[in-house]
Amino acid sequence: MGPVRVLELYSGIGGMHQALTESCISAEVVAAVDVNTVANEVYKHNFPSTPLWAKTIEGITLTELNRLSFDMILMSPPCQPFTRIGLQGDVSDPRTNSFLYILDILPRLQRLPKYILLENVKGFETSSARDKLVETLKKCGFKYQEFLLSPTCLGIPNSRLRYFLIAKLQSELFSFQTPGQILENFPDQEPKASVKHRVAAGLEKESCFMPPKEEYIDPNSGSDGGSGQCSQKEAFVFKLETAKEMEKKWNQDSNLSIQMLKDFLEEDGEEMSQYFLPPKALLRYAFLLDIVTPSCRRSTCFTKGYSHYVEGTGSVLQTAEDVQLQSVFKSIEMLSEEEKLMKLSTLKLRYFTPREVANLHGFPPEFGFPDKITMKQRYRLLGNSLNVLITPAHNHG
């Protein structure tokens, strides 16, 4: 049997292709399809021998698809129609049209693919698009399994909860026995991390870090270890953070099954100066930043607006590790702008570099960007991409 013939739809910078490569399955991407010219440049740079179709998915004809004769579809359709902050247009959002086109064409293919893998945001699982997908899969005779997974399950210190669906034709062996259930972990799995990033200590301790709710402080229960801070509902302790939020972060940082961020960072050098937060951003947004240090075992999801928008787009790194965050923020609102800035500057806050975001997303060191791709474009593309190591294509060949 020859290599598995793979069709990669919505290929972007090739996160799915990279996951496939890392899985070591004998496979060949016979076509990758995306309309984004910048993403396509990056894709070509990393996978120069893969046929890249720079066109819309709706523009591919049934004849063209039949001719490709593929065994597997990998796809990450646009997620904006399903995000909680978006308008949740779902199937009525025009950005879902190409996906509906795929669902329409699938049953009409001369030969059905044996395997399908889809990735999307949390929120997709309750959408009509998902219901249509499942309906189509059943009609075509596929078995399927759904997952909600975050890289933290693999010991990676980055939260990026995503929906995955894997489907196999009935005739193929399928190891999942929980139809109708969304799995929040790989059933048979110990935590994994890439060999390069693996830390020896503590990896075997917990198989998946989904902090149980009871681990957080309930602000109303008073079970906060005696500090009493939580009796006041949602009171800020410092930096607009409640005791509950601080406790959650503390729990994450204490979870030894997760690696420290330092394993994913680039070495300090002169070129790092471009990543430091400018004074204006420090003054305006300091209270909204999620600040982590190299020894933290967590970071928030890096989105496409990272470094451009500050709130909720990803953590920033405090490089002055010996400075106490709490002491910097204590009574800071009483200070003049100049004094505030002086205090905040002691933290030496910088953005994660695109390379570091790529590391946290599981891209190997040899994955790169053409020189002409700007820093903002790199963040944008990485934010749109996926974690290579978490994809079931990587984990369940």
Ligand SMILES: C[S@@+](CC[C@H](N)C(=O)[O-])C[C@H]1O[C@@H](n2cnc3c(N)ncnc32)[C@H](O)[C@@H]1O
């Ligand atoms: C969520 S991103 C997928 C990213 C990809 N998995 C990666 O690793 O970079 C969605 C991609 O779909 C592309 N796209 C959106 N609508 C499309 C369409 N109708 N036809 C082709 N590509 C489309 C976008 O340009 C974007 O790159």
